[in-house]
Amino acid sequence: MTAPSTADQSSPARSAARWAGLGYLAIFVLAMFANFFVLESVYDLEDAQATLDGVTADGDLLRWGIIAFLAVFLIDIAIAWWLYVLFRPVRRDLSLLTAWARLVYTVFLGVGLVFAFAALMIAEDSPSEGTATDVQLAMRSFEMTWLIGLTAFGVHLVLLARLLWATSGAPRWLAVVLAVAGAAYVADTVAHILIADYAAYADVFLAVVAVPSVIGEFGLTVWLLLIGAQRIAVPAARAAEPEHVSALRD
Template sequence: MSTQTTQAARTAPRTGSPDVLRRVAGWAAAGYVAIFVLAIFGNFLALDPTIHPGEPGATADALREAGTTFRLGIAAFLGIFLADVVVAWALYELFAPVGRSLSLLAAWFRLTYTVVLGAAMGLLYVAVSLAERGTSAGDEGVLLALQAFDFTWVVGLAAFGAHLLLVARLLVAAAGPRWLAAVMTLAGAAYVVDTVAHIVLADYEAWAGGFLLMVALPSVVGELAFTIWLAMVARGRRSIAAG
């Protein structure tokens, strides 16, 4: 090994160093911002307006009318899929100094959710393809494909909930805000409970509003606050405790 190479190795930022932690915190914060923006478009502006529960014809007609927007929504979910991989890596690097095994497990849970979301995206493509055929049998398949996407995504969110529960523990270990860890714990538990409710409650739709509130409130507050905290770590205004 040359003298120059040895010197470069000595001066390069090491894993767990303040420079590296700020850098990966910045990547995680940027990934979260991208996910927020893409999720709003993909879910609330592209997907939700096309779904008419119990009305296959109306659902297929809505999808055909908004075909370009719906396809852009699929692209938005693809962006979420890719951004989640970056966030999983960045959070692993960020929290590894305070708990490498726990941080790795948290990353695996997030990647599991990401893989499930990626597989579910195929159902969105099936829905738009069937809608473009314009047959009554195809209309039935459109609604079924969209419902299957929703349920598959919900199953994946159970793994995402487990990820949040572990991140909350890592936040405490890293001397992060305990109130934020508590909110993240509530959000993680809510995701898991909601998935179980989808499976075991035959009349889930009758309780859907309450479950939505249970999940959305701690999730939006917790993940938004977590994004701000990550940005503050990236700017050096917050630090990660050494393990």
């Protein structure tokens, strides 16, 4: 199958890049609010009673946090599609796999939100001696479901880095940082499972994940917005790529 002309491809590709960049900006705001403002206020990893007190005292705040995560859930679905549209001229099979990896993460986030809402319902409807333990279990289930999903997100970033590496004009340093961030997400989830005293190392792992993730994903956001704002050709495979790459272009 021959590839369509660049003129046919450039407009949807620029549009996809622009919308993906805007989607990333929205996620930055929503995730910062839900994760660092809401969860930090209501959830204590080591103290079930403190978690119950936080959920009980700030139930409305937790509801807004769940809504923010729900918005992230929906935006991530759209971003998976927009990135696929942008990168399929580079390598369609890898672009599709990258989108699927992000969608797997999104599904786990959605399931995790059910546990977060269950914690809210338990705190409000079941005042008993076991309530603190039940609320803590629900919140930890939310956290672990989300973390397992972030493993798929880490794979998504590694695959996305591979696509960037093969894309003409894309900054290779950005591909490297995204690959490191993806590996960090996977390592953090594994650490949660293997290290019984994870809380003692939580700050270290937070830095290991946050630094490359913020740099890489913010850099990707800027690059996507620049792509979307300029009248340039769609991303194309680098000249050094094997011939089979061009055969996979739409």
